[in-house]
Amino acid sequence: MIAPASRKIGKYEIVRKLGRGGMADVYLAQDRENGSTVALKLIEHASDADTTAAIEAERRGAELQAHLAAIDPRVVRVYGCGDADGFFFVAMEYIDGQDLAELMRRGPLALGFATDVAIAVAKTLDNAHNLEIVIDGKSFRGVVHGDIKPKNIRIDARGEVRVLDFGIAKALSMSRRLTRNEFGSVPYASPERLDLGQVNVGSDLWSLAVMLHEMVTGMQPYHAENTERLERMIRSRIAPPPAPDPCPEPLRRILIKSMAPNPDLRYPSAREFGADLAAFQAGTPVAAVSEDLDATRRTFRPRENAAGEETRRTALPGEPAGGRQADPGEETRRSARPGPADATRQTKLAAPPRSGAYGVTIKVLLFLLLAGVLYGGWVLASNYLLYQHGQQLAREVEAEQLTDLDQIWARWTELSKGNPSSFLLHGPRKVVKQKFVAAADHVIDTYRNNESQLVYEKEWERARTMAARALAIDPDDSVRGRLRLCEGHLARINGTSHRSAQELSLAVEKFDEAQKLLPKSPDPELGLARVYVYGLKDIDKGYEALQRAQKRGYPLGNREKSLLADGYRDRADRLWWDSRNVRGLPPEKDQIQRAADDFKRAEELYQGISPWGKSIVNVVRVRLSLESVNFRLQQIESGAH
16 A cells, blocks of 8 residues: 555556555556556555465466457557566556446446446457467466456446456466465456466356346345355355346347356356357347256256265255155144044043033033144144244345245235244344345445435435334334434434424434444435534534544445535635625624634645545635635735725
């Protein structure tokens, strides 16, 4: 990481950070020799094996990328690489535009556009996979990218598809293997890559398929609340659910084929994958449609693991060791049906006793005993069914067979009615609750971590619903805190847009309660800061809230600095306007001086985040106001009125 005081690496002057990938940081930089703008990838030199390997791989990868860019216009050009000021650097063409990850934040992409992008990437992969070059006397036949994902696909200012970061291809020959998670991104990694470290043509095509699924549907085919569970799901080789409507059936078939559990059933090359996509785009038959859909989706187990898996398999409650699922009705009938010995005993007990009263007592006892047995059997059968249905719901949710949150809620409500806290539902209760918590957290995390993306009222409403459902399933303070946080943001939005003091006060109340329930979270303070600055026009309290967020580990970004700048500018505008009411009187100078101080604070903050947002426009506006304020101060000093 570059120290703030150092803004120069060799002949390059750092402008700003663009992002991070693997062990490298990428910066926007100026070439001081020719004035051109470049994307500068940097890895700080270190003696550990990982850094040494990464630098060597990036060095050779840069040379491979340069050769590939010469034959494929979609590949980013490499201007040079080397070592300078303690860093290894790669200077590349800077592509102005938006990457797919940015475009998809607003939801799925248009079907035609998504298909065009996938076809373009497939063509580039085909060129890479068939590249033949010699570097340092070593022949290379085929280069894999190794990290196809939305962040590495950019749409430039002319609308053309550009493929970034071939340096992370690591100069791989087709035979090299890596450790499971080396360099790549888990959500886009194939099962074979996660299992065996196979980074080859197949792993690139799998990543392209996942990205296409995400572009078309707005979601990844596999998703879980943490990376460990996501890995398990992908490595299970259970095919993901088919892409939902409105995905056309031919494209759905293409996606199923490209992510088949058995690698032999997938597309063997980028050329064939792209050809099927081109056929779909042209409206002609695609090869995937003629194939057996069920065979393609069938779970695939490597042969060497099949016996071990069968040996380790444990029967579920109610399932015989041989694997046949027990019939709950059969279990009930077995519990209630007397055997031959029971029939004999019942015949003897039913024989008329010598005493009439004694006979009546025996009959009553027999009746009660039989009723108890039947009731006990009914209870056991009911509990067994409840347990089985709960486990089935948990399995469907965990395996992503059931993903619609409203359907999950309907299933849980039906399952748990009358006894939601039953110990028999412990497993599904945990799984379903986590699903709703994760949905609420997605909105909360987006607001906290993605300063360039707006979170709208309907998204906060959805998050509030998810948190409320999680709270109804299993109450705890952390979920209650999330619910109060969502309620606070909704009150903040309504109060600010309608200038309602009552709603703004409610927002403060909700955020304060959320802070008590989530004492380590910066999220309530971020909400409070926005209420105070934009709603209640109290910049001092807004600043204090951001200070508390910083103490909870939240680094102030461009959005928060812009918030403070807006607050100081707004207060300066009010002070400057109100000074007209005391024009010529002693308080005027003090009031105008305070306005000048606030304008200067705002100017410094806007300059610090330029060109983010509307900061450049606001700098000009603040400077014009400062000129007017300073002119009036000079008039007061000179005694003019």
